[in-house]
Amino acid sequence: MSDLTIWTYDWVPEGPRGFVRDLRLRWACEEAGLAYEVRTIPFDDRETNHLARQPFGQVPFLSDAGLEIFESGAGLLHLARKADALMPRDPAGEAQTLQWTIAALNSIEMVTVPWWFLKISGDADNELTGWMGQRLGQLEAILGAQEWLAADRFTVADLLMADVLRVSAVRAFGDRPATEAYVARVTNRPAFEKARADQIALFEAGDAARMARG
Numbered sequence: 001m002s003d004l005t006i007w008t009y010d011w012v013p014e015g016p017r018g019f020v021r022d023l024r025l026r027w028a029c030e031e032a033g034l035a036y037e038v039r040t041i042p043f044d045d046r047e048t049n050h051l052a053r054q055p056f057g058q059v060p061f062l063s064d065a066g067l068e069i070f071e072s073g074a075g076l077l078h079l080a081r082k083a084d085a086l087m088p089r090d091p092a093g094e095a096q097t098l099q100w101t102i103a104a105l106n107s108i109e110m111v112t113v114p115w116w117f118l119k120i121s122g123d124a125d126n127e128l129t130g131w132m133g134q135r136l137g138q139l140e141a142i143l144g145a146q147e148w149l150a151a152d153r154f155t156v157a158d159l160l161m162a163d164v165l166r167v168s169a170v171r172a173f174g175d176r177p178a179t180e181a182y183v184a185r186v187t188n189r190p191a192f193e194k195a196r197a198d199q200i201a202l203f204e205a206g207d208a209a210r211m212a213r214g
């Protein structure tokens with residue numbers, strides 16, 4: 001048995017499969033060669049059935065021996081501390097990795113998720129479009145000039161930024177060739193492919209279990 005357990009739902013509808021954020025933690029473990037297992041909580045009653053472990057009723061959360069950690073970003077940084085493959089150990093490389101990891105969450109995902117939500121709710125030209133366009137344009141300039149966000153190499157910051165940017169509506173927004181090449185490059189990594197395939201297989205098994213329950 002591994003010390004690391006990634007917790008997710010036992011099932012989700014088809015739409016979010018391949019995008020549920022446990023994938024970030026699976027991907028990081030795969031990149032780092034960290035042994036882990038995946039365990040589930042029931043999707044039904046999710047709003048109340050695990051509040052002690054994830055106060056918003058969401059997934060993922062991570063167990064590591066006696067520790068429990070929620071928020072995918074916190075889980076990623078916890079894993080990054082264990083593995084050079086995710087974060088360099090020199091102070092400058094580590095600082096760059098931390099800043100870009102937080103930027104992925106707090107400067108990019110902070111606008112892309114509400115923008116996407118308004119868009120799928122029928123408000124395609126919503127008021128967040130200008131804000132998101134500005135942020136993604138700024139990132140496009142950076143990704144046009146450098147291959148990786150931090151320390152001239154792949155880090156957990158790239159894993160997270162690419163996961164934020166790979167949402168199809170965000171990917172299709174505007175003409176951003178450097179960003180598109182970056183997302184393709186990062187998500188072509190075998191560790192991503194495995195994490196994604198494993199997540200989809202878990203939710204497909206959940207289909208069968210729900211069908212058997214009737």
Ligand SMILES: N[C@@H](CCC(=O)N[C@@H](CS)C(=O)NCC(=O)O)C(=O)O
Binds near residue numbers: 020046060070071072
């Ligand atoms: N900020 C949280 C967001 C977690 C989140 O949005 N989880 C989604 C799955 S990817 C979820 O549990 N959705 C179900 C719900 O909100 O009821 C994180 O990064 O861990």
